[in-house]
Amino acid sequence: MFRAIIVRLMQSIPVLLLVAVLSFILMHLLPGDPAVVIAGADATPAAVERIRSELGLDQPIWQQLLSWFLSLAQGKFGSSLVLNQTVLSAVAERLPVTLSLAALSLAITLPIGITLGILAAYFRSSWIDAGVMMIALVGVSVPSFWIAILSVILFSVTLGWVPSSGYAPLLTAGPGPWFASLIQPAMVLSLFQIGFLARMTRSAMLDVLDQDFIRTARAKGVSEWRTVGKHGFRNALVAVVTVGGIIISLLIGGSVVVEQVFALPGIGRLVVQGIMARDYPLIQGTMLLFGFAFVLINVAVDIIYTLVDPRVRYD
């Protein structure tokens, strides 16, 4: 087991390096000059030049890449040009918001998506199946920010049940306001994922329910609940776990948009603000962290995969 984790982590090193290079390239693709951004609108050309050489931007590009890699190796992700804080502290400050949103959204997505998928597979070709698949299809077809705005009109403006925007931290504001500030964004965010997960679970369950061991279980008198839940879902779980990485990726991508609609000060909003303000080190650093997080999550998914399905080995 331990060996498998090491092997899998080693395999991800080239991808991590490439992710870093790509983050670097992406920043250098952005038009504009960071030195001008830092110096401000009415700086003299000499001041701009000085800042440029301070940042090392006058050096050849491969040298900049090298020195960035060296500072990364020391754990330095750089400082934001606009926020007056390091990239790491900016991310750490906003991480709880995004994590809260993601956790709540997963707590909604997993039970609903999986239950719907199992129901649709079990009652295949019935009206239940058709209904569930219709819900799932609508979930993956509706733009999330559009449904978010409609939801705000209904639940915040008209009914006044939950705030339309803003975030209430768990520790200072208490669990009630925290939950109220996140439940609407989390539900909007879950819509797409529920659709996706229900479709995946259904097709995985359809494969499994046709297998011989299900018939055997029924024949020997195992209860229907146990047959489907234990024998069936346990095996379908393997296929569902493989899309775990995709679900997380959808969650991160979706939260960028949802945080923007509900003005939640999370990481997605941080990146978008960084890109709009041409805050180069911030973009570079956060993209890198996003990429790293994704690669590592996929490693975790692969390892969970070996736990769920002992047939799979990484050696």
Place this chain on the structure above:
Amino acid sequence: MTEVVLAAAPTQILAERRRFRVLRKLAAHRSFKIGLVLVTILVLCAIIGPMLTGIDPTAMSIRSRFKPPSVRFPFGSDQYGRDILTRVLYGGRLSLSLGLSVALISGVFGALIGVTAGYFRALDPYVMRLMDALMAFPAILLAIGIGAALGAQASSIVVALSVAYVPRTARIVRASVLVIREMEYLQAARVSGAGDLHIILKHVLPNCLGPLIVQLTFIFAYAILAEAALSFLGIGPPPPAPSWGNIIAEGRDYSVEAWWVMLFPGLAVSLAALGMNLLGDGLRDVLDPRLKIET
């Protein structure tokens, strides 16, 4: 000579029969039919619709600002008194052609890269690691970054979204190529002296077309949704020329008082994505029953 003709005839008939079988299956597939009808209606609306209303989608009229849906303005009017129906119809031209471009570009480059990686095994690790690294960034973030780099215009959205979806397409094509290259007919072709290019064009590409087409219909749907999201974030096709995304984005500030401004373009996006998803489901069932959904 006669022998050659005789040998060729049965395979030709078989191929034709197979083609008809696929079409028959598609014609019997319910969600494929619904999707096809939806997409056809939307495409026709986008092509013909603007000619029928005969209104300039950017024509402003201060006196008819924020008119709710009525006979004169079936979908209402916006803050500049522009007709939303006309704007949605014109927006469909931009949004749908944008989705199509992204699907086609991702298809071409995805196939090229996927076949290269799958067929020329020596290149495989390098190519696929690069694709993995590109996939490590959430598609929407990659698109935001590239979109911001290239400037807010329709063409940069196409580039940005294609870069985001090419790796996903390449991975699917590569997976099919890996299966195909082990097939006996491929060994046979190689033994009889066919070159790599001939094998790729004649045997490999046609056989991974099924999964590729399925993937492209889903990419079409994602691209339409992503265009809307990017417009909302301020890096979509710029106003005043309408796209579904930027009409919603513009209507957002008035969403409570003038809900119709953002309601109808959002419905259009949803219906288009729904239609493409239904089409994709149908194609997947018929062309490639074993394929899993990839995003």
